[in-house]
Amino acid sequence: MKTPSQPRAIYYIVAIQIWEYFSFYGMRALLILYLTHQLGFDDSHAITLFSAYASLVYVTPILGGWLADRLLGNRTAIITGALLMTFGHVVLGIESDSTRSLYAALAIIICGYGLFKSNISCLLGELYAHDDPRRDGGFSLLYAAGNIGSIAAPIACGLAAQWYGWHIGFALAGIGMFAGLLIFLSGHHHFHHTRGVNKQALRSKKYLLPIWGWLLIMLCIAPLFFTLLLENNGSGYLLVAVCAFAVIMVARIMMRFPEHRRALWQIAILMMTGTLFWVLAQQGGSTISLFIDRFVNRQLLNIEVPTALFQSVNAIAVMAAGVALSWLARPEGKIRSALRVWLKFALGLLLMSVGFMLLALNARHGGLNGQVSMGMMIAGLALMGFAELFIDPVAMAQITRLNLPGITGLLTGIYMLATGAVANWLAGRVAQQTTEPQINDTAIAAYAHFFSQMSGWTLDCVVLIVTFVGLRRCFTPSPLTLPETEHD
DSSP: OOOOOOOTHHHHHHHHHHHHHHHHHHHHHHHHHIIIIISOOOHHHHHHHHHHHHHHHHHTHHHHHHHIIIIIOHHHHHHHHHHHHHHHHHHHHSSOOOHHHHHHHHHHHHHHHHHHHHHHHHHHHHTSOTTOTTHHHHHHHHHHHHHHHHHHHHHHHHHHHHHHOHHHHHHHHHHHHHHHHHHHHHTGGGGTTSOOOOHHHHHSEETTEEHHHHHHHHHHHHHHHHHHHHHTTOHHHHHHHHHHHHHHHHHHHHHHOGGGHHHHHHHHHHHHHHHHHHHHHGGGGTHHHHHHHHHBOOEETTEEOOGGGGHHHHHHHHHHHHHHHHHHOOOOOSOOBHHHHHHHHHHHHHHHHHHHHHHHHHHHHHHHHSOBOHHHHHHHHHHHHHHHTTTHHHHHHHHHHHOOTTTHHHHHHHHHIIIIIIHHHHHHHHHGGGOOSSOSHHHHHHHHHHHHHHHHHHHHHHHHHHHHHHHHHHHOSSOOBOOOOOOO
């Protein structure tokens, strides 16, 4: 039987996702190296700033999701976010070694990312009926195709930075984001059936000003707020406050929709498990990047491969495996097995564990002979990339499948908060184990121990999940299913 084709609008969503990945991952590939090489930050300071920035870009989607649900609609939020991210990368591309301009640029990108990240998934979810069997394939396609940008970005931005300077590499990331926005705008006629701006709500007055006026004030104040937060290393305090708010919101959703409480609990547990996964995966931009820069033999045909280019390996693995999984995915009807979802998560964690195991073996071998293998490094990174396809697409599909009015964007933002903000902040704390005052045998031993620990923790989590699934199958007489949302 022929697989039903995807809605045409998905290709414009995929296009802007590709260029958003290009801008974000191009800058991400350069940031830790720029901080240590150009600005002279020590490892501890660089990792702290990197993790704070990476954490905050996932704090803002909870507010961005709320604004899209109540006021802007997903499409308008995405356009506004893309414009802010373009401007932030342009500021970062201005040739200046001032830390103030660095913090300001990162703050603007943080605000733009908040309006973009969660809402791109929600806009995709709007294209399908709640029981449409194409939904999982659509999310896998978005996740995999978006990685075209993250494959090209470290290569293009890394080479631009090496040949012409750091700021040309950063500026190139901004140009990519603007190109994606233009493509997305060209397909506007395919989105007429999606939610638009709530004009009545924007025009309503609150505290003497219309809501649109308060939005403009917020747009001016937010970048300044995040600039000060980055300068004073205050991301952890904000994160605690936002997480407390998120817990309250999830509790309220459960009280409001008691018939969906079982599915909401599963999503909450998926969020916690996904957080552990991303604590490990986000080491790629900090500890793993520094390890490659300092210890891996990067000579290929008498040419030294730039460190930033290794960031493409993960994305290539996601792209290749994601396309295959999308084609192999079969429609599964209205009944969804919760056990199948957990087995997918377990497989993703297992692949991550094996990837870190390869990195640990590579580091130990390098400590003995002074040469860390580039081939084994690439193999480990590829396994980690493959693992991602069994985490985020699975969780996002579960969240959007609930299709609760006014709630989907908020839940997606909370998922981003847990697996992005909390995971990145924890990743920075965990990564401090690798910081050493001198780059020597002690430092490479610290990396070997760190990679081994990461592998062990992940394997323990896999054992717990598989044990849980086995027990549920033994004690549950009929297949465990996820309830679907009823519509009149």
